[in-house]
Amino acid sequence: MGWFFAFFFLSGFCSILYELVWLRLTMAQFGVTTALTSIVLSMFMTGLGLGSWGAGVLTRRYGQRVGFPSLRLYALAEFLIGCSSLAVPAELAWGHRLLQSMTAQNAYSSGSYYLASGLLVAIILLPWCTCMGATFPLAMAAIRSRQRLESKRSFSFLYLANVIGAVAGAIAPLFLIELYGFSGTMRVGTVCNVIIAVSAFALTLGGRASARSSAPVLTPGERRAVTAQPKVLLVLLFMTGLVTMGMEVIWIRLFTPYAGPVVYSFAFILISYLAATFVGSFVYRRFNTGGEVDPYLSWVLLAFLGLLSLLTSDPRFPLNTPLRVLLGVGPFAGWIGYLTPMLVDRWAAGDPDRAGRAYAVNVLGCILGPLLSGFVLLPLVGERAAMLLFVVPWMGMAFLPSRRQEALPGTRMGTRIAAYASVVAALALFFTTKNFETLFPDREVLRDSTATVIATGNGMHKRLLTNGIGITQLTPITKMMAHLTLASLPQPPRNALVICFGMGTTYKSVMSWGIPATVVELIPSVPRLFTFYHPDGATLLASPLSHLVIDDGRRYMERMPEKYDAIIIDPPPPVRAAGSSLLYSKEFYAVAKERLQPGGILAQWLPFGDEAVQSSVARALEQSFTYVRVFRPVEENGWHFLASMQPITERSADDLVRRMPAEAVSDMMAWGPAATPTEQFDRMMRTDLTTQKLINRSPDTPPLQDDRPVNEYDMLRHWTHYVHSGMRNWKPDQYGAGSNPPPAGESAQKGNE
Template identity: 25%
Template sequence: MLTHLTTCTQAARRFLRSSSMTRAAALVLTLLTGFTGLVYQVTWQKYLATLLGSHSEATAAVLGIFLGGLSVGYSLFGVVTSRLVARAEASGSAPRLLLAYGIIEAVIGCYALLFPWLFRAAQSASFVLPHTNAGVGFFIDVCLAALLIGPPAVMMGATIPLLTQALSRSLEDATRFHAFVYGLNTVGAFAGALAASFVVIPKLGLDGALVAMGTINLFAGFIYGLLGMRDDAQQTAAPALPDAEPDAEVDIGGSWMYLAVALLVGFAMMTLETTLIRIGALAFGSSHFTFSMVVAAFVLCIAVGGLSVSSLTRIPKMYLAVNLWALVALLVGLYFLLPQANYWVFVLRTAFMNLDVAFYLYYGAGFALLLAVIGLPVLLSGVTLPLIFHHLREEYGELGSLAGRLYSWNTVGSLLGALIGGYALFFWFDLHHIYRFAVAAIMLAAVLITVRLFNWRASAVAGVLPLFIGLALLPPWYSMMMQIGLFRMEDPPPDLYTGYKTFVERQITPSEDTLVSYEDDPTATVSVRILKSPTGGESISIVVNGKVDGNTAGDFVTMGFLSVLPALMADSIERAFIIGLGTGVSVGELAALDDSKEVIVSEISPGVIRADEFFAPYNLHALSRPGVSVVRSDAYRSLTRSTEKFNVIVAEPSNPWVTGVEMLYSREFLQLAHDRLAEGGVYAQWIHTYETSEETVALVLRTYGSVFKHISVWEAGPMDLIILGFKDKGPAIDYHRMIERSKRPDFKAALERMGITSTAALLAKEFLPVGTWHAADFEGPIHTLYRPILSDIAGRAFFRRAQARVPYTGFGKAAEVGAHNSLLRQYIDFRGKRFTDEDRLAAIAQACTQSRGYCIPLLAKWISESPNSEAIALARASALNWFRAVKPEERHPKRLIDAMSVLYSREAAAATPQTPETASRLTQAYADFYYHAAPFSEDALLAVWSQCREITKPIEVCRAEWANRPNAAFDDLAGTAEAQKRFLTECMAETFAGPKCKDGSREAKKLLTGYSSKFN
C-alpha cells in the first residue's frame, strides 16, 4: 500500500513539473479553496449564532471577525512572502512559497475537521465564564468567537500574497496572473455561496459540511505540497525592482491614495451588498435563499471583473479612473431602479407555477434578473483592485507584500462596511440614505484616483462638489412600495403587467391603506399600516421585511389565545417569557391576568419596539403595564443567559422559512426552553398551516416530541395552530382546573375578547390531545442547530404556496389515546345529559371558525345520536357556511354530512349498501375530518366497505342459474315463462363486490393502521 502511494506521488510530481502545469493546477486549486472559504463563512455563521445569537450585533460581529482575520492575513502573509523571498535570494535558492502555502491549506483543513469539538469547548467555556451583565457577556462571547474563526480567517488571507508572488513569471506577467488568482478564487466563492445554502448544509448539516470542506483543503494542501517540493525547483518569483531592498517592506507612503481607494471601494461595496440583501428580502422574502442569491451575484460579478483584467494586454493609465467614474454613474442610475424591485420580482414570480420543479427555475431566473440589474456595476468594482495592483506593481517589486498590503486595506474597508454601513448607520438612517453613503464613498475614491493619476488641482477637485450635493438631494424611495410584500400575493392584481408606473398609480396610490410608520433598523425593515375594511372598519398591521407579522383584526384571536391558553393550563402564571413583541396582544393579554407578576419580552428589532405606540389601544397598553419589561435581544441568547425559571414561555415567530426563526424550532432551543420552565410550566408556539407543507408541520412536531414528552396541539384561528409543550403531564389533562380558571373574571374577559363564550367552545379548539402525537410514533428526521433542515423544507413549501394538514392520527394507539385524553370528550362525558343542545351548538360554532372543519364530525355525531333534534338545523347552517368558505368545490355538503353520520354506527353502516364512489368518499372524510373529541368508529368504516357493491350479474349467468335451479324439471310449464322473467329481472338487479370494492377495502384497513396511499 505504501509503495503504491509513493508511486502515485512520484507520478503526480512528474506531471506537475512544467511551469504551465504548475500554474494551471494552482489556479484550479484556488477555485476549490475559494469554494470552501464561502462554505466555511456560512457554516461558521450558523454555528456562532448559537453562541452569540442571531441578532444584528451578532451577525455584524461574526462578519467583522471574518473580514478582520482576512485583513490581518493579507498583511501578515504579504510580509511573510517578502521574508521568504529575501531569505531564498540570500541563500541562492528558489523560495518554496507553494510548499508554505500547501502547509497553510492543510492546517485550514485540519482546523475545519476539529472545529465542531473546538466550538463545543468554547460553548462550555462561555457557560463557565462569569457574565456580570449583558454587555460583558456579549463581549466575552465575541472574544470566544474571534478565537474560533480568527485563526482560519487569517490563514485564508495567504492565498493572494503567496500565489501572486510564487507563480508570477515577471513584473509584466504579475498583473495578469494576479487577476487570475483573484478572479478564480472569487468564482469558487460564488459557487460556495450558492452551494452552502441550497445543497451542502441542508444535505450534510454543519458538522458534515466542515468535514467535506476540510477534506478539500487537505487535498489542496497535499497538491500544493507536491508543487512546492519539486526536485528541479522550477518555482520562480517575480524579481524586485533594481533599487528595492530585497528584505525591506514595501513603503506605501507615496501611494496612500491607491490604498485609500481600495479601502473606500471595500467599504462601499460591502455597504451596497448589505443594502441589496435587505432589498432582496423585501422583494423575494427574507429567506436564506435570498441571502445566498445576492451574495453569490456579488461574488460572481467581482470574479468576472477580476478575470476581465487578466485578458487585457495593455492597461492605459486612464482605465482605473474611468472605471470608478463609470461605477458612480451606474450606481446613481441604479438608485432609481431599486425601489421597483418588489414589482419586477413579483412579475417574474407570476411566470412560474407553484410546483417543486419550478423552484430552481424561479430562483435561477431571479438570479439572472439580479445579474441584469447589478451585474455591471459590481463587475466594475471587481476590476478595481487588479487595476490598482497594476499601478502599484510598477512602483514596487515585492509582489507578495504589495498584494497583501493592498488587499488588507480593501478588507479593512469591507470590515468597516459590515460594521458601519451594514449595522451602525441603520440606527439613524434608512436604506436609501445608506445606499447614497456608499455611492459617495465610490465618488470620493474616483476623485482621489483622478487626482493621483492626473494631478488635479484643488480648483478642479472643488468642481465635483455639486455631484456630492446632487447625491444628497436625490428623492427618497417610495416607502409604501418598498414594504408592500408582493412576494406573498397569490394572484396577480389588476394592472400588474401595465408597467411599474401605471401599477403604482392604479393600485398603490389610490389604496385606502395608510402607512403610518416606516423605518429600516439594523435588523429589519419595519412598517405599520392602517387597513380599511369594506365595511368601514380599521385594523393595524405590523409589517417586518414585507411580511405582515400581526394584525389587530385578523390575528387578534390567535395572538391573544397564544398567551391565554398556556396561562389556563400552567400551575402558575407569575413569571412569563414571551419571544417576539409583534402587535403586543400576547403580552397585554398575559400581563392583564390577575396572577401575572412579571412578563419579560425578548424582541430583536428596535423598530418593532418603537412601533408599539400604534398598537397600545389594541394590546391593553401592554408595555406600560406593571411587571412588563422588554429585552432587545435574540431569544436564544436571552434564554441561554437566564438562570431564572418561567411558568409560561410563549413563542410568536410562526414562519420557519424566515431567516433566523428556524433556530426557535430546533431541538437545542426547545431543550433550553424546557429547562427554563418551572414545574407545571407550559411552552406555547404559534405555527401556520398556510404557506407550508405537511412535511414541515410533521418535522416541527417530531422535533417538539423529541424534547417535550407531553405535547398537545390546539387551533387558534383559521390556518393557525398552537403547539403546547408541558413540563409535566398533569396540567395537560386537568380540564377541571382549566374550566374553573376560565370562569374567573380576568380569564373570562380575555376569552370573551377572543369570541370564546362557553366551556364547550373553548375545549372544541383542542385538536391533538396530549399523548396523541407520541402514541402515533411517527418516524423521521428532527431539526437541530447542527443539522438545520427546517428552513430549507419550509422555504420550498413557501414557494409552492402549500397548505398543510397535521399528519393523520386516527389510527391504533394514537386514536385510543386521543379519545381518552380529549378534554372536550371528557367534558361531554362528565356533563352527560347536562351537555345540552346549546353546548353542542357552541362547540360546533367555534369549530366552524377553524379551517380544518372539525365542526363537521361534531355535527355528524349529533345527527347519528339525535337525528330529530330541532337544533341540528342551526348547527347545519354553520357547517354549510364552513363548506362555502373553505371547501366551495364540495357540490353536496349537506348530503356528505348526513352520510358521515353512519361512521358513528356500525349497525347503520352495515344496513346501507354503498357504491365504491360513496364508500371512498366516506373513507376520505374519515381521514380528513377525524377529530379526537368525536372519533369515528373503525368498525363503522369497515362495515361501509362490507356493503360495497359494484357489479351486476350478466344475463348469461342468470340464465344458467335459472336452468340449474333446484326441481327445475318439475316446474309448472304454464307459469314458467312468467317466473323466469321475474327471476332474471331480480337476478340481474343484484350487485356484489368487485375489484374497486376490494381495493378500497384494503386501503381503508391500511388507513386504520396508520397510512393509506390513497386516502391520506
C-alpha cells in the first residue's frame, strides 16, 4: 500500500501542476476570457469524470478475470499523462495556428471564435484528462487483486494521498515557473509521471501486484449490502462537488480585496482548500474505521460552515489575510474532505466500477458548480446571496420528513434541535455580516461573470475597483497615453485601438482627435460605468466613430484583420496581476505588430514594477520593435513606452502641440498638471530615456514571454533581495497584493519603491 500512496501523491502533484499550466497556456493561445477559462476547467473535470466512469466499466467487465493487467493499465495511463507535457503545448500551438489561418480569410465574431476555440480546447485536453480520471478505478482494481482488507476503503486511501499531493502541486509551481517557465515546469511533471509508470510496471514484473486470483473481495452478503446502498449517497456526492466548486469561485471574489489579484493569492486560496480537505480526509481515515454515513447533523452543519467565509471577509473584522482565508475556507473544506471519501467508500466498498461511477457523479457536480456560480448566481444576486443559495440544500436537510431520515441516521430529538440551531446560526451569519463594497458609501456596483465592479468617489477623487482592487482614478497620465502617441505619429492619425477601457479616459482622449476609435475591454460592466466618470460618456459611445468591443484585447487583434495607426495598451494594475503578462510579452507584441499600419506606433504603459520587471518589459519591446522610446509620465509614476518598426521622429513640445486638433489640446489640459500645453509635453520630453538604461537595471533578467511571466512570479527574487539587503532595506513592489494605486502626483521615488 505504500507504493500506491507514493503513486497517488505524485499523481495528485502532477494533476494540479498540469491544470495550472494548461490553463495559462490556453489563455496565451486563445485569450483571457471567463468563457474560455470555464471551458478549460470544465474539460479538465469532464475528462476526470469520463475516465473514472470508463475505467470503472472496464474493471467490471474484465476485472474478475485471471491475469487482468490492472496495474499495467494504470502504469500506461500514468505514462500517457506524462506525454501530455510534450503534446499539449504543441497541440495548443497547432490549434492557435489553425484559428489564425481561419481568421486570416474572414473576421470572426466573438461567439464564433468562442465556439471554435472551445471545440479545439476540448479536442486537445479531453483525452489526457480522461487518462487522469482512469487512474482511480485502475489502482483500486490492482489493490483489490491483492485481496487486502484495506481494499474495502481503497478509494479514501488513494484520495488522501492524491489530495496531499495536490497541495504540493499547488505550491511547487509558484517557484518552478519563476525558475524554469511553464515549459520547464511541465517537464518536472513528466518526470514524476514516468517514475510512477516505470515503478508500477516494475511491480508487475516482480509479481508483487499482479492479479493472481479471480476471487472476489466481497462475500455475497457483503455485495448485497453494498448494492443496497441508498441512492441518496450519489445525490450527496453530486451536491458536495457542486457546492464546493461553486463556492470556490465565490471565495476568490470575497478574498481578492484583501489578498490581491496575484497568482500567489489565488494559490493560497487553493492551498487552504486542499490542505483542509486533506485534514478532513485524514481524520476520516484515522477515526472512522466503519465507513458509515455521518449522522444527519453533519450535513446540516455544512450550512453554517459554508457561510463562515462571509464572516471572515467582513471588512469590520481586523483579521490578517491568511487568517481570513484559512478560517473562511478551512472548516467547510475540511468537513467536505471528511464526507466525500466516506460516501464513496460506503457506496463502493472497494469495487472499482462503483467507485468510478460515484467519483464521476461527484465530478459532474464539480463541473456544474463553477458554471452555476460564475454565469448565473454571481451576475444575478452577488456573492452573499450566492453563498446562501449554495447552502440552502444543507439547511433543508434539517427539515426532512421522517420517512426520509432512514438514510441519514442520528436524527433523534436532540440532534434535530442541534440541526435547527445550526440553521439559525447560518442565517445569523448571513444577515449580520457585510461585504467589502460597504466600505464605499457613495458607490455604484455592477456584477457580471467576470468581476464585481465598483465606481466610487466624487470629483477628481473618483475611483474604479474590480473585485475590490483599485484599478485607476482620474489622472492626466491616462490622457497623455493617447495624446503623446497620436502626436508622435509620422502622419495625422486615421484610427486608433485602445486595449483596456478603465474609466474611459484614454478612449475619450483618442476620441477628441476626431478619428475612428476602437476600445477593447475584458469586463462587460466596466464601460457601463463610463458616465459615472465622464458625463459625456454615453454620447461618445453612441458616436459613429466609436467601436466598443467586450473581449480579450490580444484575442481581438488575432481574430480581426483591421490595422491601426496607434495601439495604446493600459494593462490594469498591479503589475503582478495574474494573467497580466500576456499584455507585456514578446508574443503579444508580435500580434500587435501585425495590426500596425506602416509607421504606426504601439504605446505601452508600465505602472511601477521592480527592476527585474522594468528590465524584462524593456527587453521584450526592444527585441520586438526596431525603435523604442521611453518617457516618464507627467506625474512621474511608471513608464510610457513608444515602439515602432520605423523611426519615431524626435519632436519638440511645441511641434507636438501644433500637430494636435484644438479639441485634443483642450482635453489634454483639462486636468493639468502643467499650465500650458507646451509645458505639459515638456514634462515628458525631458525624461526621454533609452531601453538599455532600464535593461541594465537587471541585465540577467530574460525578456518577458508567455512562457516566462517575470512580472507575475517574483517570490524567489524578492526573497533573494531580502536575504542580501535585509528586511530594513527591502520594500516590495508598491503595486503589491491587495494594494490600490497611489494618488496621482506621488513622487517617483515612492513609485520606484
